[in-house]
Amino acid sequence: MAPTDQRADEREAAFYAIVDSDGRIEPRDDMPEAYRRTLVRQIAQHAHSEIIGMQPEGNWISRAPSLRRKAILLAKVQDEAGHGLYLYAAAETLGVSRDQLLDLLHTRKQKYSSIFNYPTLTWADVGAIGWLVDGAAITNQVPLTRCSYGPYARAMVRICKEESFHQRQGFEALLTLTRGTPAQKAMAQDALDRWWYPSLAMFGPPDSGEQVSGGHTEQSMRWGIKRFSNDELRQRFVDMTVPQSEVLGLSIPDPDLRWNEERGHYDFTAPDYDELFRVIKGDGPCNAQRLEHRVTAHADGAWVREAAAAYASKKREQAA
Amino acid sequence: MRDRYALALGDDALVLAQRLGEWVARAPELEEDVALANIALDLLGQARTLLTYAGELEGAGRDEDVLAYWRDDRDFRNVLLVELPNGDFAVTMARQLLFAAYQYELYDRLRASTDDTLAAVAGKAVKEVHYHRDHATQWVLRLGDGTDESHRRMAEGLRAVWPYADELFDGDDVTAALSAEGVAVDPATLREPWTAYVGGVLAEAGLEPPADATPRRGGRRGLHTEQLGYLLAEMQHLHRSHPGVTW
Numbered sequence: 001m002a003p004t005d006q007r008a009d010e011r012e013a014a015f016y017a018i019v020d021s022d023g024r025i026e027p028r029d030d031m032p033e034a035y036r037r038t039l040v041r042q043i044a045q046h047a048h049s050e051i052i053g054m055q056p057e058g059n060w061i062s063r064a065p066s067l068r069r070k071a072i073l074l075a076k077v078q079d080e081a082g083h084g085l086y087l088y089a090a091a092e093t094l095g096v097s098r099d100q101l102l103d104l105l106h107t108r109k110q111k112y113s114s115i116f117n118y119p120t121l122t123w124a125d126v127g128a129i130g131w132l133v134d135g136a137a138i139t140n141q142v143p144l145t146r147c148s149y150g151p152y153a154r155a156m157v158r159i160c161k162e163e164s165f166h167q168r169q170g171f172e173a174l175l176t177l178t179r180g181t182p183a184q185k186a187m188a189q190d191a192l193d194r195w196w197y198p199s200l201a202m203f204g205p206p207d208s209g210e211q212v213s214g215g216h217t218e219q220s221m222r223w224g225i226k227r228f229s230n231d232e233l234r235q236r237f238v239d240m241t242v243p244q245s246e247v248l249g250l251s252i253p254d255p256d257l258r259w260n261e262e263r264g265h266y267d268f269t270a271p272d273y274d275e276l277f278r279v280i281k282g283d284g285p286c287n288a289q290r291l292e293h294r295v296t297a298h299a300d301g302a303w304v305r306e307a308a309a310a311y312a313s314k315k316r317e318q319a320a
Numbered sequence: 321m322r323d324r325y326a327l328a329l330g331d332d333a334l335v336l337a338q339r340l341g342e343w344v345a346r347a348p349e350l351e352e353d354v355a356l357a358n359i360a361l362d363l364l365g366q367a368r369t370l371l372t373y374a375g376e377l378e379g380a381g382r383d384e385d386v387l388a389y390w391r392d393d394r395d396f397r398n399v400l401l402v403e404l405p406n407g408d409f410a411v412t413m414a415r416q417l418l419f420a421a422y423q424y425e426l427y428d429r430l431r432a433s434t435d436d437t438l439a440a441v442a443g444k445a446v447k448e449v450h451y452h453r454d455h456a457t458q459w460v461l462r463l464g465d466g467t468d469e470s471h472r473r474m475a476e477g478l479r480a481v482w483p484y485a486d487e488l489f490d491g492d493d494v495t496a497a498l499s500a501e502g503v504a505v506d507p508a509t510l511r512e513p514w515t516a517y518v519g520g521v522l523a524e525a526g527l528e529p530p531a532d533a534t535p536r537r538g539g540r541r542g543l544h545t546e547q548l549g550y551l552l553a554e555m556q557h558l559h560r561s562h563p564g565v566t567w
Contacts, residue, residue: 054345054353061341065559066385066567067334067368070341071361077344078357085350098350123558123567173567180565293345301348303473304409307466314465 019224024150027093035223038216039149040094041110042225044101047087048112050080052290056120057129065123072169073126079162086158090151106295114276115202117284124177124184124191130170132192132199132241138163139237140203148224171244178248185249192245193253201271201279203234238266322435323377324397324494325504327387328540329426330370331398334388335548336419337363338555339406348409355455359416362448366441373437389559393548400539401484403548410463410470410477416456418481421517422488423449425510434502457521464525471526478522479530486535488514 011030018025025031058077064070088098104110115133120126141163144156177188207217207229220226228236238257245252254269279287340360347353371384382390401419406412427449430442463474489511491499498504522529538544559567 051345051350051353058345061344062338062554063558065562067364067371067388069567071364071368074341074344074357074361074364078354078361081344081350081353081357085354088350176566181562183562184565297346297348300346301352301409303467303469304348304352304463307470308462310470311462311466 019148022146022224023148024153025148026150034219035225036094038220038223038225039152040091040096042220043087043091043094043152044096044104044110045112047084047091047101048105048110049116050084050087052112052116052294053133054080054084055290055293056116056118056286057126059120060123060126063123064126069173072173076130076166076169079166083155083159083162086155090155093151102298106291106298108282108291111280113202114279114284115198116290117279117286118194118198119286121194122187122191124174124187125195127170127173127177127188128191128195130166131174131244132170132195133202134163134167134170135241136199136202136237138167139233139240143227143233144225146224146227171248174248174250178250188248189250192250196253197271197275200234200238200268201273201276203237204230205273205276206270207231235265238268242266321494321497322438322503323374325498326370326374326377326438328397328494330367330374330387331396332402332419332423333363333370334367335396335398335551336402337361337367338551339402339404340412342406343412352409359452359455362445362452366445366448369441373441385559389556393544393552394542396539396542396544396548396552398539399484399487400536400545401481401488403539403545403551404481404484405547407477407480408473409459410473411480412477413456413459413463414474414477414481416452417460417518417521418485418488420449420453420456421514422485422510424453425513425517426505426507429505429509432502433504438503453517460521460527461525464522464527474525475527478527479533482530483533483536487537487539490537490540492540 012032015025015029015031015035017023018029025035054077057073057080061070061073061077064073088101091101092098101110105112115136120129138160141156141160145153145160147153147156174188174191177184217226217229242252242257257266257268259265260267278284282288337360340356340363343356344353344360347356367388368384371387375382375384375387401415404411404415424446427442427446431439431446433439433442460474463470465471489507491507495504495507499506519529
């Protein structure tokens with residue numbers, strides 16, 4: 001064996017020794033190129049989801065029905081921008097800049113969560129996003145706090161704390177509606193009707209079909225990036241959410257939803273995965289709008305970023 | 321009379337918070353989404369306290385939401401400056417500099433108010449506004465002394481908002497009576513320190529204070545720009561569609 005190959009083998013063995021002992025890979029550690037690429041893709045997609053997700057909720061900041069709700073919503077959307085910042089910073093430790101990643105988002109080469117391609121039509125949608133979408137995100141993300149890549153795992157600790165706060169706020173906003181007038185309750189039910197299946201689809205394609213869609217579950221599990229399969233997480237979300245819907249007094253729009261004593265889980269109707277794939281491919285109700293908004297904001301801000309860079313370099317020259 | 325004073329200061333903060341909220345998810349960079357949302361939140365917090373206090377003083381059972389959502393534009397008492405449309409980032413930063421510099425001087429003095437509530441509001445807000453002023457200052461410097469384009473836009477932004485600065489220093493019967501009692505700050509006394517601060521920033525940024533601007537005023541008397549009606553229509557419609565409910 002050539003000495004270089006031997007060193008490569010030793011490096012790979014050292015990497016797996018860390019991963020297998022549930023340790024953390026840090027930015028300066030050796031890591032397989034495919035591991036690095038997978039993490040960049042996943043972290044970037046997560047970061048993009050945070051910043052695109054600001055749009056459907058930001059849509060209601062100006063119209064929030066009380067000043068208290070306006071403050072809560074502003075703070076929440078601000079948190080999402082903050083999550084985007086930590087996640088782009090986590091990706092930077094893997095050698096890609098925020099600018100590069102934003103370019104990939106703007107040119108449709110990287111994706112964001114398909115859930116944000118649905119419109120927020122009423123105030124109750126803001127509550128439903130907090131309750132269901134943030135609830136699903138937490139289910140997905142809590143295991144990531146134990147992810148093998150240190151900077152990502154640590155970013156997720158803070159993000160999950162804030163997301164769980166948002167989830168409670170969303171639930172509380174809906175609870176207020178369901179205890180209100182018939183019109184408010186109807187608004188809450190309508191939001192649940194529209195957001196239920198897209199939220200279930202947030203966990204991705206079913207485990208059995210993942211190979212067909214070019215899924216990454218098995219490899220990501222080997223690398224300690226993913227801990228549970230899509231269907232396991234989806235089931236966990238349903239089991240957690242059904243009792244909460246009962247507290248709210250809302251009906252989940254699934255006639256086949258029922259407790260299965262034998263399995264110890266709820267049986268439920270799977271989301272329409274064809275719809276999921278259509279939305280992922282760009283054919284959801286708001287894909288074009290979300291991306292155009294994002295690209296326009298970025299383009300409109302170009303002169304500001306250029307000015308800040310020019311000013312900083314003038315100051316550096318003056319100091320030199 | 322104190323209620324009218326608290327209402328005017330609260331309306332300033334509320335309307336500007338509403339305008340800044342429009343920037344969220346549109347800012348030139350992610351850090352600015354965070355910063356502008358943060359400033360909007362600070363202002364909204366000030367507005368809520370001041371409107372609540374105005375309602376208590378009035379004693380007619382109006383809370384912060386009744387005051388925010390059930391008055392029409394002729395009853396709003398904010399200065400015109402804060403209701404001006406955002407324009408581009410330079411217009412917004414020009415408006416921020418002028419307003420934050422004013423609010424800083426105001427709250428700094430209002431801490432000594434003989435009214436405990438106003439003094440407490442000012443004590444908290446002055447720290448927030450110190451940051452708002454610094455944020456605007458840094459951007460006016462970067463844009464004024466950045467590129468040719470940013471300099472041109474910053475100068476235009478300044479020209480767009482400058483006519484509305486004078487109104488910040490207008491007194492009326494309320495401020496005259498209340499400042500005599502040590503409750504309020506006489507707005508006219510803020511002009512000198514404001515001019516010194518803003519003038520210093522503009523000089524460092526290579527910008528001139530626009531010379532030939534005709535002052536625009538009227539907000540404190542309920543005579544607003546056409547834009548306020550649209551801002552309020554958007555802000556108030558959902559609340560008004562469901563009268564009397566809890567959100």
